[in-house]
Amino acid sequence: MPLSAKPLPFIxxxxxxxxGSEVTRNAVLKSAQENMKAAIRSPELLPTMAIVDPxxxxxxxxxxxxxxxxxxxxxxxxxxxxxxxxxxxxxxCEEGIRRLASAILPACEDDEPRARxxxxxAAMLGGMAMSNGKLGAAHGLAAALGGRLPVGHGIITAQxxxxxxxxxxxxxREAGRIDVLNRYRQLACLLTGRMxxxxxxxxxxxxxxxxxxxxxxxxxxGLCNTMFEEVAEDALKSSSIKGNPLPLNKDRxxxxxxxxxxxxxxxxxxxxxx
Numbered sequence: 001m002p003l004s005a006k007p008l009p010f011i012x013x014x015x016x017x018x019x020g021s022e023v024t025r026n027a028v029l030k031s032a033q034e035n036m037k038a039a040i041r042s043p044e045l046l047p048t049m050a051i052v053d054p055x056x057x058x059x060x061x062x063x064x065x066x067x068x069x070x071x072x073x074x075x076x077x078x079x080x081x082x083x084x085x086x087x088x089x090x091x092x093c094e095e096g097i098r099r100l101a102s103a104i105l106p107a108c109e110d111d112e113p114r115a116r117x118x119x120x121x122a123a124m125l126g127g128m129a130m131s132n133g134k135l136g137a138a139h140g141l142a143a144a145l146g147g148r149l150p151v152g153h154g155i156i157t158a159q160x161x162x163x164x165x166x167x168x169x170x171x172x173r174e175a176g177r178i179d180v181l182n183r184y185r186q187l188a189c190l191l192t193g194r195m196x197x198x199x200x201x202x203x204x205x206x207x208x209x210x211x212x213x214x215x216x217x218x219x220x221x222g223l224c225n226t227m228f229e230e231v232a233e234d235a236l237k238s239s240s241i242k243g244n245p246l247p248l249n250k251d252r253x254x255x256x257x258x259x260x261x262x263x264x265x266x267x268x269x270x271x272x273x274x
Contacts, residue, residue, distance in 0.1 A: 003042050012047035015056045017119035018068025018154055020127020022050035036147035054120035065108040066213035070158030075126030078136040081183045082243040089133035096125035097190040134243025138164040144234035151221040159218050162206040163259045167252055168245055180245045203266050219261050228257045
């Protein structure tokens with residue numbers, strides 16, 4: 001339903017480099033009673049002005065910096081590999097991913113000023129990307145888990161990301177979707193800075209970064225196998241999952257959750273992924 005009244009004007013000033021919500025028209029409501037989060041979207045929710053000042057992120061501890069940064073990563077990653085990319089979001093995502101990949105550790109671990117600036121810019125680009133493109137299964141599952149787990153959205157999407165990437169590669173390979181595989185290969189090149197990078201290198205970059213930042217696992221917050229079926233069913237109803245590069249059924253979503261819970265190793269047959 002459209003908003004019935006025009007919201008008050010406001011200026012958005014982020015103090016973390018994560019959601020990019022200062023340049024989006026999205027807001028999120030959480031209902032503890034219903035165990036769910038729901039997004040509301042309207043052009044009227046776009047801030048009148050956004051002031052992105054990286055100095056406001058200085059001194060943020062590694063945990064908060066890390067899961068905010070990985071939230072920015074999933075916005076950029078899913079917008080880049082989504083089912084309906086466009087030249088604008090490609091340009092935005094590629095610049096954002098390059099900056100984030102080189103800045104995330106010095107920003108989160110050392111509070112390095114140049115890295116903080118690059119992370120603030122990358123997070124803003126992530127907000128622009130998802131507002132002008134689509135997301136995917138990591139955000140679809142995160143929407144279903146957000147009301148169930150007592151943990152921030154950034155940690156949920158971060159821990160889901162490598163396994164969603166892996167499952168999408170498996171599904172793309174089975175469907176003969178060379179275009180999707182090429183997207184993931186280009187993503188790996190952007191993340192690693194190597195033009196000869198393979199798909200597996202990009203996914204392993206995500207896993208290494210999660211471990212380096214010491215982000216907690218979702219099982220630490222109560223994710224267990226009794227939830228998998230229901231979470232997968234709810235995820236299939238989310239708007240975000242409709243942007244996944246190709247459809248994932250309930251069984252595939254349950255498989256992702258199983259691998260997240262066991263912190264499974266990432267492996268892909270490189271030859272078959274070409």
